[in-house]
Amino acid sequence: MKERRRVTIRDVADAAGVSVATVSRVMSGSHTVNSDMAERVRWAMQELEYRPNGAAQGLASGMHRSVGVVLPDLSNPYFNDIIKATYVGASREQYRMLVTEWREPGEELGVSLDVLSRVDGLLLLSARMDIDGLRDLAARKVPTVLVNRVELGVDLPMVAVDNFSAMLELCQHLASLGHRRVVYLAGSPSAWQNRERWRAVQQARILGLDPVMVAADGTIEAGFEATDEALSHDPTALIAFNDLAALGAIARLRELGLRTPADISVTGFDDVSLARFADPPLTTIVSPKAALGELAWAMFEASLRGERIEQPPLLRAAFVHRASTGPARTSRSRV
Amino acid sequence: MKERRRVTIRDVADAAGVSVATVSRVMSGSHTVNSDMAERVRWAMQELEYRPNGAAQGLASGMHRSVGVVLPDLSNPYFNDIIKATYVGASREQYRMLVTEWREPGEELGVSLDVLSRVDGLLLLSARMDIDGLRDLAARKVPTVLVNRVELGVDLPMVAVDNFSAMLELCQHLASLGHRRVVYLAGSPSAWQNRERWRAVQQARILGLDPVMVAADGTIEAGFEATDEALSHDPTALIAFNDLAALGAIARLRELGLRTPADISVTGFDDVSLARFADPPLTTIVSPKAALGELAWAMFEASLRGERIEQPPLLRAAFVHRASTGPARTSRSRV
DNA sequence: CACTAGCGAGAAAACGCTTCCTGGACCCTG
DNA sequence: CAGGGTCCAGGAAGCGTTTTCTCGCTAGTG
Structure with missing residues (x-):
């Protein structure tokens, strides 16, 4: 029933004959560690199939390597395309994505706050919460970017289409x-x-x-x-x-x-x-859904690093004429 | 710069004049706690706007109240519809959703494993990994349900369409x-x-x-x-x-x-x-995308509880005749 | 009335990491 | 050659919870 106990950093340290601190340093890529020691550690990690415990890392370091995505409707394909683009940026940086949908307006701030202890920041897609909610979020100094919403007087990076x-x-x-x-x-x-x-x-x-x-x-x-x-x-x-x-x-x-x-x-x-x-x-x-998603990630990443990024201009969207429009009918024949 | 320190369970305990253990019990809805004490605790939580730290809860209890969803392509609207249905189940149980896309085949097992220390289990949508990968996952005894894949000889709950x-x-x-x-x-x-x-x-x-x-x-x-x-x-x-x-x-x-x-x-x-x-x-x-998503969640929830659920039958999908098909052209006129 | 269950609440030990701090070894300088 | 830096690794203190253990009460029993 009980599977083999999860292998922890302790086990790796023992196997490599070093301290847990050293193992941790190797993982974080710290340069202050002897190279063959590092090699032994890496070997031990391989050997034991060690996977760091995300919750513990998050608790200890305060960094969760994941971003919370909050949106109004999971089934709307429009959001997919944005998320998709965001995701490539995120995964490049080894970030995971916690996706949350709010159904009732008014839930939005709640679910955002709720997810905050598991992520490093938020991407709010088409946020509809009131301005006080946004201010609340902004005041928490948690990296948060507003996608498809611009609200002057809220100190949050925003990316949106014109x-x-x-x-x-x-x-x-x-x-x-x-x-x-x-x-x-x-x-x-x-x-x-x-x-x-x-x-x-x-x-x-x-x-x-x-x-x-x-x-x-x-x-x-x-x-x-x-x-x-x-x-x-x-x-x-x-x-x-x-x-x-x-x-x-x-x-x-x-x-x-x-x-x-x-x-x-x-x-x-x-x-x-x-x-x-x-x-x-x-x-x-x-x-420009892909551009929007990419830019959103870029802004997020920047504010993660604490860089004070300047607000990018609105993205331009192109008009495309297809077949659903034509000359106005002139006769007023209908009810 | 530094925002007000996060309020912890300790603060709540102090404010309510009880021990942290008691606060924890109140949160988990334990019945072994005096009711006006519980009331004081709840009041304090309100007052301080306390939000439990998810990472800490996860570390201490081993439960993360989130489910990992692994899929091949975020931008495919088909998956959305499934996810959407799954999400209503999940959010009913206060579960969050960690969504992960794999791009290269072969990444799939990796990303699944990767996410495992942050979730209580996995939903694998249209999994394409080889059977050994599935067996590996199954052996870990982590709640995992296969959606749109059936593989005899793998001990995992599966829900799929016929x-x-x-x-x-x-x-x-x-x-x-x-x-x-x-x-x-x-x-x-x-x-x-x-x-x-x-x-x-x-x-x-x-x-x-x-x-x-x-x-x-x-x-x-x-x-x-x-x-x-x-x-x-x-x-x-x-x-x-x-x-x-x-x-x-x-x-x-x-x-x-x-x-x-x-x-x-x-x-x-x-x-x-x-x-x-x-x-x-x-x-x-x-x-039946909605049914599929709901059933997937139901199976997940069951295996979360450790219930040994029996494999449900394949879901039936209905044929619908619309306008993209017609009588076969008889002349062989084209190249 | 003495004794034992039973129950409710607090103390404290995990949980698995990160990171600060400490100390030893080594190198450089005066 | 002594003293002071530097560098690197280990020890240990958290991080914010949950949960086990313990202990003091109350109530129930003979």
């Missing part, structure tokens, strides 16, 4: 196709990205757009369900918060016998990997 | 549409799921299919790239290892001016969330 400009560009495209009456299928009201995107859509009045906001969320289901209300405003185009919502909307439109983009145009945001395979392929914004 | 039957059903569908010459766009040869699926495809000779295997992988790019070689066998249908590969193949076909399914049918597997929005919507197998 949602505003990108969305404006998208609106420009719509305007040039003759669209006027458009509905914005909103994301979560507490999401910074949502606020930015909506701000841009409103700004686009200047381009001739006449936008209305309809509450939804960044999921397929929410996009699907919000579509009926959106149609009540008789729009020629739907500007969805993200690709998922756009896909949901298109599905509902199809159910209703409306063609995209002949009857109504739909746009997405993010360019999740499957967006270009959709029917129709989504006109959307290509978020 | 790939064989599902694929056979899919082949039946193809056969009934008059397909004969088909190409199987393979997944990784070391993946159990790939072996099962291919086994089924071969079995489908009995239904009149004449399958050829072409090496690919379960990614969009691999599906895309393998398509040209697949076409050299002049098939009327492509059976892709999974949805991603199918999408890649369809994209390449379109580039070549071939329509799906008019010129050639394509099938997927898994039914990732976006598969039904694809152009054309994918005929595929609906893997």
Whole structure:
């Protein structure tokens, strides 16, 4: 039943005929250790298949070699792409990743704090917690980087995409196709990205757009369900918060016998990997997800080292015209 | 610079006027503690905003309240859906999730072992390591469950989908549409799921299919790239290892001016969330991803408790006919 | 009423590391 | 040649918990 006792640093030390302190030094790559002693130690580690106990290391040194990733929705492929990029950086530095999802808004700070005693810092993806929560975190002086959220007056490194400009560009495209009456299928009201995107859509009045906001969320289901209300405003185009919502909307439109983009145009945001395979392929914004993830890691690493890094500029996202948008229908034939 | 010292169990004990042992007992919900004492302790914890140190708990108790999830590819949305379901179980039990991706085959055992000192057990998703690796893990008597891999002769709980039957059903569908010459766009040869699926495809000779295997992988790019070689066998249908590969193949076909399914049918597997929005919507197998994730957690939890759980049967996956398959083209018009 | 269970709480010993401190050996300098 | 540095390795003190052990009470029994 009881497996062979775990081999500890003690065992290695004994086998190599040195002290545990020396073994520890060898592991940390300290240079103040005689080279053939180090060799013996390494040999013993091999021989005994020694694996340092992470919890003990963490307790003793205060460093856990892992980063906590906190996000709103594990099943959203958008986050995957970011995490993926972050992960390559992390694993390069032998860092592990503790992933935590919060479901209820309000849980977010709690789960973040919760995980703090097991990680060296936090990556907050699309954080929606209120500014006091962010300040709380910032005050703890724990390396924390905000991804896809910028909040002036919070002393935390942030990396984000220029949602505003990108969305404006998208609106420009719509305007040039003759669209006027458009509905914005909103994301979560507490999401910074949502606020930015909506701000841009409103700004686009200047381009001739006449936008209305309809509450939804960044999921397929929410996009699907919000579509009926959106149609009540008789729009020629739907500007969805993200690709998922756009896909949901298109599905509902199809159910209703409306063609995209002949009857109504739909746009997405993010360019999740499957967006270009959709029917129709989504006109959307290509978020630099990999760059975002890499930069997030770089910032994290820097603040781990205590370097005072300057805030990088917002990342640019490219507009891509695919087949889900077309010229605005002119006749007001529908309810 | 130095923030206020972390509050420890010691501080709580002092504030409540009890011993640390008592505080610990209160936390663990031990019944052998006087109720107003417990109340004082709880009050003190609140007051001081005490958060137990995870590393210390892990070291002292040997329990880490986290589960290690090991998978081949973080960016594959298929895994997300599984993880998502697993996560709800885990978080219900206050378990955290340490996610690890291995890139090079051969890394897999290493990263698994690596993470073992920080978690109470492992969830191996689509494990591709060799059987000796699995045996090694099994011998350690650490709770470990294999997801999407079944390996007789390895003493580990496993949860998986009945790939064989599902694929056979899919082949039946193809056969009934008059397909004969088909190409199987393979997944990784070391993946159990790939072996099962291919086994089924071969079995489908009995239904009149004449399958050829072409090496690919379960990614969009691999599906895309393998398509040209697949076409050299002049098939009327492509059976892709999974949805991603199918999408890649369809994209390449379109580039070549071939329509799906008019010129050639394509099938997927898994039914990732976006598969039904694809152009054309994918005929595929609906893997019960949520059920898989939940069951995986349930098995994990059971083996955590040391319960000797019996192996559950394979989960059934449903075939779904969408628009990417149609009657086999009869003329052999193409190269 | 004396004696023994039984129970609840504190003291203290782990848990497996890191790191500070100490001391011996060696080398250099005056 | 004596004294003072330097360098390297070991001893030991934590790190913040859990858990075993112990001990003083209370209550129950004959």
